[in-house]
Every structure is written in structure tokens, then in C-alpha cells.
Amino acid sequence: MQGLRDAQAPSSPALRPWRLYLGLLAPSLAVVCLVALLAVTSVKVLAAVRAYVGGESLWSKARHEAVQNLLDYAQTRDPGHYARYEAALTVPLGDRQARHEMERPDPDMARIRAGFIQGGNHPDDIDGMVALFRRLGDQPLFSEALSAWVEGDALIDRLRDTARILRQQVERGDAPGTLGPTLRQLHQINDQLTGTEKRFSASLATASRLTESLLVGAIVLAAGLLSVLSVAMMRRSLARQAAHRRALEAANERWRLAADAAEVGLFEIDLTHDLIHMDGRASAFYGLGDQGASLPRPQVRQMVDPQDRDTLRQGMSNSLNHGVVLRTRHRTHGADGVTRLLETTGRMDHSGAQPGSRLVGVVRDVTTEQAQADLAAQRDAAEQVAEAQRAFLSRLSHELRTPLNAILGFAQLLHLDTTRTLTDSQAQQVQWILSAGQQLLALVEDVLDLTKVEAGEIRMNLQPVDVGPALAASLAMLDGVATRHEVRFIDRLPASPLRVLADPQRLQQVLVNLLSNGCKYNRPGGHVTIDARQDGDDVVIQITDNGIGMAPEDAAQLFQPFKRVVSSAHYIEGTGLGLYIVKQLVERMRGDVTVDTREGLGSCFTLRLPAVAIPPG
Secondary structure (H helix, E strand, C coil): CCCHHHCCCCHHHCCCCCHHHHHHHHHHHHHHHHHHHHHHHHHHHHHHHHHHHHHHHHHHHHHHHHHHHHHHHHCCCCCHHHHHHHHHHHHHHHHHHHHHHHHHCCCCHHHHHHHHHHCCCCCCHHHHHHHHHHHHHHHHHHHHHHHHHHHHHHHHHHHHHHHHHHHHHHHCCHHHHHHHHHHHHHHHHHHHHHHHHHHHHHHHHHHHHHHHHEEEEEEHHHHHHHHHHHHHHHHHHHHHHHHHHHHHHHHHHHHHHHHHHCCCCEEEEEECCEEEEECHHHHHHHCCCCCCCEEEHHHHHEEEEEHHHHHHHHHHHHHHHHHCCCEEEEEEEEECEEEEEEEEEEEEECCCCCCCEEEEEHHHHHHHHHHHHHHHHHHHHHHHHHHHHHHHHHHHHHHHCCCCHHHHHHHHHHHHCCCCCCCCCHHHHHHHHHHHHHHHHHHHHHHHHHHHHHHHCCCCCEEEEHHHHHHHHHHHHHHHCCCCCCCCECCCCCCCCCCEEEEEHHHHHHHHHHHHHHCCCCCCCCCEEEEEEEEEEEEEEEEEECCCCCCEEEEEEECCCCCCCCCCCCCCCCCCCCHHHHHHHHCCCCEEEEEEEEEEEEEEEEEEEEEEECCCC
């Protein structure tokens, strides 16, 4: 299309050859590179100076410690002070090793690095320190600092000689009065070292300021040159672009529309020739590749899904006849065989030589966006259905409980009535009514708990809870269950109390469920062992039985609702909700529960809850 061709004209090889680009960009690039080089150089030089200043601070501190330890050694005659003097002296000796090696024509970088590291310098600063010394160390700017460094090393040698003399006197057992000349010499050397350090710091500071001024001046000069070149090139470029201003204005209009539609493909309908011109992205949406295309309108119309053609045609007609913005979504079956949902936005262009002869716009692939919207709607609908199911189950459970309690009550009256003796068959039938009613009531209670847990209606009153009393109360509630299943409990809790952060009522519900399962899924004469210990910030409670256990495929689904062990579901009572509710309650108490089981060998449920420290006393 003409608009796309106009937008591409300024960058065509005929109007913008590579030599023109080179002529325009080369001076600016050269100046920019120069500025960047100066900036990097200034940063590296100042960083190296900073490293030397830091090294001097370490050098001074080590020297001070060495002298002080020598004085302490002379007073106390403790060999430890002399050892600490020698340790402190390793810093200036390491720096001297680095300096001697850097002064050689062919320095050994390993020795330099080892020396500077011995001097306490950071390994990342060493390369910059070496470069500064090698390149500028003999220049007038840094010569004074180097002279102070050399003088300081010489004084360190004198300090070492004086220290050896002092050590000999101390080891000979000379009287304290005879150490006076040596100590005075030591103080004299220390004063000279202090002056040398000040001279080194002052010369480095002066050199740093001068270096900073030179580098800043060079950067400012280069920036000024870049500004002058930029102005000159800008004026030249503006002059060359005068012939393309109209095409650029049209391209800017199209790109503004593309920005409003999230940077998507461009298209233009040439009403005069009944053609549709598309850029690479728009043509890719129609399965035509990404090189751009110009096609007759009827051919593009055939790619539109038949059910959407009338809507697209009506929107196009309104835009052409009434000047309204074209906004429509339609499905397309591209040349590549892919069906896409496209969103088209466009309007008439009145900026050209023939106003009203073309419609420009943007096209956007919204297939994924629509799919995500549909998925979100489905998810919302599913959540509403789940909420309705929970409400129904809760209401149904409440409605079932009233007649069920009446049935159980009448059955218990029949069972307890001594005025009318029941036959064995009648007594068995009444017992069946009681057993079935109690199972149904347990199911109703579990469903109520399930709906409350999933709806988040169960409030947790988290507080410190002693594990021992909670377990004792749970075991007392299960005496009848253990007797009926011929299982005994083994309490192996430690003598020292353990406290967890939990809801007391819900913790007891969890323990009762796990312990009752240990009885029901056990064997006659079996046992259920309860262990507990503190593990870091948690308390671990383990309930282990030597019952029937389960297969790995059953264990993997154990904590899901209405999932029961297949091998035992036919003869062991239960709803398949207990362990799911246990998991939900434990997680709401900021813990977790796991199972380790082997078929025929039993199961071990591990309950992990946050520990609470027991106050002393």
C-alpha cells in the first residue's frame, strides 16, 4: 500500500546508502567512544588511587600496631607481643614486595598479587593498582607518593633492626634502664614513619585531585565536541528529511494506532484499487508469512469465517460511510491452516492527497487472550458450582441429622427397653439399625466438617498446647475402640513436656482420627505406638501401627476426599473423609502430615507442628 511504501521510503537503499549512514554516524561514534574511554579511564584511575589510599590506611594501622607491640614487649618482656609485632609487620612487607616486583622490567604478577594481598588489599583492586604504578608511577604527578613509599620502606628496615636489638637486650635480661636508648630510637623511627605516611597521603590526594580535574576537563571537552557535531548532523539530517515529511506524518499516525492496539500488525485498504496491503506481522496473522503482502479484498474476505463475514462487512460499511472507527473481532482460517481470532481497529485516512480513499488500521491476534478469558469464566463458573455444592451438602447434612438422631434414639430405646424382651433376631436387627445409623451419622458429621474446611469457616484458635495431655485425652476417648479391635496403645512420649502451636480442639480431632485408624487398620493383638520429639523449630509426632499397611498406589491417594484403601474398604467402616480433613486441619495449623507405609507391615503417620518454647521455671 502507498502508506506502507511511504513509511519505508526513508530507509530504502536508494535514499539511505551505507556510506551516508557512515558519514553521519562515524564522527558521533568516535566522540562517544572517546568519552566512554575517558570515563572508564577516570573511574579506573580514581579507583586505583582509592585503593592506594586504603592500602596506606592498612599500612599505617599495621605500623602503629607493630610499634605498640614492641613497646609492650619492652615493658612486659612477653614473647607474645614480639610475635604480634612480627605479624603486624607482614602488611608493609607485603606492600614492599609488590613495589619491588612492579619496578622490575618484567614483573611477576603472581608475586605482586601475593604481596598486595599480604598487605590487606582487596584482590579486585590489584590490577588497577599495578596499572597505575606501571604507567604513572614515575610521572611528576605521583613521584612524590612513590618517594614517600620508598622512604617508608627504608624506615621499616630501620624499625626491624631496632626491634632485633631490643629483642637481644630483652633475651639477655638487660635491666629496663638500659633499654632507654633503644626505645628512644624506636620512638624516633615511629615519628618519622608518621610523617612519611602523611606525606604519602597528601601527595596521593593532590595527584587524585589533579587527575580528576584533567579527566573531567577532557570529558567536558569531548562532550562539547559531540554536541557541536550532533547539532551539525541534525541540521543536515533535517534538510534531507524535508522531502519525506508527509510520508513520515502518515507513518506516525499509523504507529500511534498500532501503539493503542498493543503494537500489532498494520494494514491499509486501498479503496480505489480494492486492495488490502499488510505489513509482515499482519500478513502472518493470515498465514501468509512475515514478509508483507498485498491482496485483493475478495481474497482476504474468503479467509474470514462465514459466520463473521456479515459483522465485518457491516463494521467496514459504517466506517466508510459514517467515519466511525472500525472495531470488530472475527475468526480467520489462514493460508497456513491455522484458525485465529483477530481484532481489527481502523478508520478512514484524510491526510493524503486523496482524502477518503483509504482506510488504515491495526490488527491483533487475540486468540490466546480470548482463550484465557474463557478459561477464567469457566473457572469462575466451576467455583460457583463448587460453592453451591458445598452449600447443598451442608444444608443436606443438617437436614439429615434431625431424622437420623430420631432413628438412633428409637433404636437405642428398643435396645435398652427391659419391659419387652426382643428375640435374638430382633435384637440383631436393632443392632444393625444402630450400627448403620452411627455410620451414617459419622458420614454426615464428616461431610459437615468437609464443607466447613473447604469454605474456610473453621476458625483456628492457635495457642500453646501440651502434647502429653492432649494425647492422654485422645487415648481415653479410644479405649472402647482399642478393646473392640484387640489393639493396645504404647505411649513413648518423652518425660520432658513438648508444646506446639495449635488449636486444642482440632489437635485432639486429628489425634483421635489417626489413632482410631491405627486401631481399625490393625490386626488382633496388634499395637499402636506414639512417639514425639522436637526437631528444630517443629515438634514431630509419629503414630505407628503394625497393621495391614497399604500399597504405594493407595498411599499416594490417601489424603484425597472419599479415597479409601481398596483392599480393606469392604470390611472396615469409614467414609474416606477423615484423613482429608486431618490434612486440611493440620495445614491450617501451619503444619503437615505424611505417611510411610508398607503393605502387610503397617503404617507410620508423621505429624509435624510448630514448636513453642517452654519458659524456664
